[in-house]
Amino acid sequence: MANQSFQAFTFQATHLYAENVTASSLAERFGTPLYVYSRAAIEQNWDAFNQHLPAPHRTCYAVKANSNLAILQLLALKGAGFDVVSGGEIARVLKAGGRADSIVFSGVAKSKAEIEYALEVGILQFNVESLAELERISAIAQQRKQQARISLRVNPDVDARTHPYIATGLEANKFGIPMRDALAAFSKANQLPGLQVVGVDCHIGSQLTELTPFLDAMDRMLRLIDELAAQGIDITHLDMGGGLGVQYEDEQPPAVGDYIQAMLAKLADYPQLALYLEPGRAIVANAGILLTRVEYIKASQKKDFVIVDAGMNDMLRPSLYQAYHRVENTVQGKPLITKPVDVVGPVCETGDFLAQGRALAAEEGDVLAVFGAGAYGFAMSSNYNTRVRPAEVMVDGDAAYLIREREELEQLWQHERLADFKC
Numbered sequence: 001m002a003n004q005s006f007q008a009f010t011f012q013a014t015h016l017y018a019e020n021v022t023a024s025s026l027a028e029r030f031g032t033p034l035y036v037y038s039r040a041a042i043e044q045n046w047d048a049f050n051q052h053l054p055a056p057h058r059t060c061y062a063v064k065a066n067s068n069l070a071i072l073q074l075l076a077l078k079g080a081g082f083d084v085v086s087g088g089e090i091a092r093v094l095k096a097g098g099r100a101d102s103i104v105f106s107g108v109a110k111s112k113a114e115i116e117y118a119l120e121v122g123i124l125q126f127n128v129e130s131l132a133e134l135e136r137i138s139a140i141a142q143q144r145k146q147q148a149r150i151s152l153r154v155n156p157d158v159d160a161r162t163h164p165y166i167a168t169g170l171e172a173n174k175f176g177i178p179m180r181d182a183l184a185a186f187s188k189a190n191q192l193p194g195l196q197v198v199g200v201d202c203h204i205g206s207q208l209t210e211l212t213p214f215l216d217a218m219d220r221m222l223r224l225i226d227e228l229a230a231q232g233i234d235i236t237h238l239d240m241g242g243g244l245g246v247q248y249e250d251e252q253p254p255a256v257g258d259y260i261q262a263m264l265a266k267l268a269d270y271p272q273l274a275l276y277l278e279p280g281r282a283i284v285a286n287a288g289i290l291l292t293r294v295e296y297i298k299a300s301q302k303k304d305f306v307i308v309d310a311g312m313n314d315m316l317r318p319s320l321y322q323a324y325h326r327v328e329n330t331v332q333g334k335p336l337i338t339k340p341v342d343v344v345g346p347v348c349e350t351g352d353f354l355a356q357g358r359a360l361a362a363e364e365g366d367v368l369a370v371f372g373a374g375a376y377g378f379a380m381s382s383n384y385n386t387r388v389r390p391a392e393v394m395v396d397g398d399a400a401y402l403i404r405e406r407e408e409l410e411q412l413w414q415h416e417r418l419a420d421f422k423c
């Protein structure tokens with residue numbers, strides 16, 4: 001609960017509110033499925049990081065968690081930095097008014113064109129994931145008569161104790177350079193003419209609910225920084241990535257302040273080091289819900305199916321990770337369905353569910369809210385089954401801004417062409 005002092009989505013009497021607006025009025029006005037975000041919640045989550053991590057430290061919001069332009073705009077107005085993983089995300093940040101020199105560029109497969117683009121616009125630094133990438137960036141920077149600022153992402157081989165699909169800090173994962181090769185990699189980077197080595201980077205996974213894996217990884221990074229100093233390579237910042245978890249069900253993740261203070265305490269003997277963090281989920285997850293309307297109720301022997309108009313194409317986390325998201329009727333007070341309920345979508349996959357085995361009150365036409373949908377919700381949506389992706393709305397007090405129009409069918413095949421078949 002520690003990270004949830006502000007509750008953007010609350011029941012008042014029988015109705016769910018998003019800030020000061022009822023969820024049912026939003027569903028009526030904008031249609032469903034609909035992602036709804038709270039400006040105040042995003043700002044409060046951001047402020048928690050910013051307040052505990054003053055300059056020269058930096059918070060770079062991980063754009064992949066939710067890349068809607070209005071969300072990036074809001075964070076840019078608050079002075080955020082950004083962590084990106086593609087040229088597309090760089091372009092989004094710039095389009096939303098973010099500063100190029102606040103961008104760190106992560107990711108294992110940066111293309112030549114993306115590196116060119118990043119150097120062209122003048123990003124803050126590259127988080128480099130392999131020796132081959134070091135050489136590629138150096139060569140491109142040299143051709144452009146530039147020096148690229150780089151951090152090397154080191155894989156500390158620490159168990160993040162999270163879902164295996166979102167753990168990234170084990171040697172078996174594709175990310176970063178193994179710890180045992182790190183010294184050699186830094187020494188190589190230091191000799192490459194197009195590079196300026198500035199940092200050490202690591203990111204061990206997402207939805208972490210304990211401090212210990214972060215602190216273990218940090219100890220390993222600080223030992224490496226000592227060894228680098230002994231070799232004459234001076235590091236000016238340590239990027240510990242993102243990964244702080246949120247409460248979806250009954251997890252008790254550390255509070256932002258405790259998480260940051262524990263890390264800053266480890267820097268007491270390193271006055272030259274700035275700490276960078278790249279939170280995604282912790283900024284937006286609990287600042288968003290997904291509204292979906294009940295199409296049908298279908299009874300079966302052991303359980304009932306509440307069939308809704310949002311599917312795994314709109315919200316993939318339950319299907320992909322068996323992730324738990326709280327689901328509630330936006331109008332309370334109706335009797336519970338007597339059997340356990342699976343909330344399922346329209347997509348033709350058995351794995352198309354938003355919730356399983358729940359106690360729920362629902363009738364045809366009701367609007368349900370899926371909580372914790374602000375991170376990796378719309379961002380992982382698709383057009384599978386030729387379904388248009390949902391609209392997105394940002395609520396700010398009494399006001400609701402449409403920040404993404406619902407797609408239209410014609411847009412789904414606008415880049416397809418009928419072939420000129422010979423009959």
Ligand SMILES: Cc1ncc(COP(=O)(O)O)c(C=O)c1O
Pocket residue numbers: 062065083106107203205206207241242243244278279280281282
């Ligand atoms: C390099 C990097 N930084 C930051 C993040 C953001 O992670 P989270 O949303 O868990 O804070 C990720 C995603 O896991 C990542 O891969």
Ligand SMILES: N[C@@H](CCCC[NH3+])C(=O)O
Pocket residue numbers: 064166206207317375376380
């Ligand atoms: N997509 C994941 C998080 C992945 C983080 C990316 N490195 C989720 O929904 O939980």
